[in-house]
Amino acid sequence: MNADGHARKSRETFRMECGVSIDIEARPEKIWSLLTDAASFPRWNSTVTSVDGQIALGQKIRVRVPLAPKRVFKLEVSAFEPGKRMVWSDGAAPMFKGVRTFTLAPRDGGTINFSMVEVFSGLMLPMIAGSLPDFAPSFEQYAADLKRAAEQG
Numbered sequence: 001m002n003a004d005g006h007a008r009k010s011r012e013t014f015r016m017e018c019g020v021s022i023d024i025e026a027r028p029e030k031i032w033s034l035l036t037d038a039a040s041f042p043r044w045n046s047t048v049t050s051v052d053g054q055i056a057l058g059q060k061i062r063v064r065v066p067l068a069p070k071r072v073f074k075l076e077v078s079a080f081e082p083g084k085r086m087v088w089s090d091g092a093a094p095m096f097k098g099v100r101t102f103t104l105a106p107r108d109g110g111t112i113n114f115s116m117v118e119v120f121s122g123l124m125l126p127m128i129a130g131s132l133p134d135f136a137p138s139f140e141q142y143a144a145d146l147k148r149a150a151e152q153g
Contacts, residue, residue, distance in 0.1 A: 001019055001020075001021040001115060001117075002021060003021045003022055003023045003107075003113050003115075004021075004022070005020065005021075005022040005140055005143050005144060005147070006020070006140060007019065007020045007135070007136035007137075007139040007140050008020070009135075009136055011129070013125070013126055014121055014122065014123065014125050014126065015119065015120070015121045015125070016119070016120045016121075016125060016129060016132070017117060017118065017119045017120075018117070018118050018135040018136060018139055019115060019116060019117035019118070019139070020115065020116055020117075020136075020139040020140055020142070020143045021113060021114065021115040021116075021143070022113070022114055022115075022143040022144070022146075022147055023107060023111045023112070023113050023114075024111060024112050024113075024114055024146065024147045024150050024151060025110070025111050025112075025151050026112060026150035026151050027112075028083045028084075028104050028106070028112050029083060030150050031104055031112055031114060031146065031150045032082060032083045032104065034146060034149055034150060035055070035086065035102060035146070036055040036056075036086070037055075038051040038052065038053060038054065038055050038061060039051070044145055044146070044148075044149035045142060045145045045146070045149075046066075046141060046145055047065060047066065047067070047138045047141050047142045047145065048063065048064070048065055048142075049064040049065055049066055049069070050062075050063070050064045051063050051064075055077055055080075055086070056077060056080060057077055057078075057079070057080035058076070058077065058078075059076070059077050060074065060075070060076055060077075061074075061075050061076075061077065061088070062074055062075075063075060063088075065138070067133055067138055068133070073090060074090060075088040075089060075090045075100075076088070076089055076090070078099075079101075083104060084103070084104055084105075085101065085102065085103050085104070086101070086102045087099060087100065087101050087102075088100045088102075091122065093121070093122060094122055094123055095122050095123055095124050096120070096121075096122035096123070096124040096125060096128070097120070097121050097122050098118060098119070098120050099118070099119050099121075100116065100117070100118040101115075101116070101117050101118075101119075102114070102115070102116050103115045103116075103117075114143060114146060114147070116139060116142065116143065118135065118139075120132070
């Protein structure tokens with residue numbers, strides 16, 4: 001995935017993916033602290049209305065987004081490697097499951113590559129895929145918001 005901040009999408013019958021990657025000129029600790037401070041999310045991220053709960057391994061969080069204002073996404077933090085990788089998941093395989101993976105990777109020159117990939121899968125996907133929004137614009141905005149917040153003085 002190119003680190004240009006433009007979302008990439010792919011779709012198959014039982015799998016749909018959207019991802020974005022961007023290089024950020026900030027310390028990984030600063031980026032990680034933004035990604036894991038639930039209460040502060042709406043201050044820096046215009047794609048998130050609120051995150052309730054603690055962002056830590058095995059914890060349940062409740063996320064609200066402007067893209068679906070009447071819905072509360074109930075997610076589990078299913079992987080958590082501080083400063084490197086985190087996974088939020090919901091749903092029940094094999095029917096329908098969403099898994100969002102956040103990754104921080106060092107680059108030459110001291111920048112950090114941030115990537116976020118969401119994979120939707122399951123037997124119900126062909127029936128509901130048409131009702132899912134286009135995630136690309138919000139993923140691009142998410143990455144741009146994170147870059148701006150992390151690079152601020």
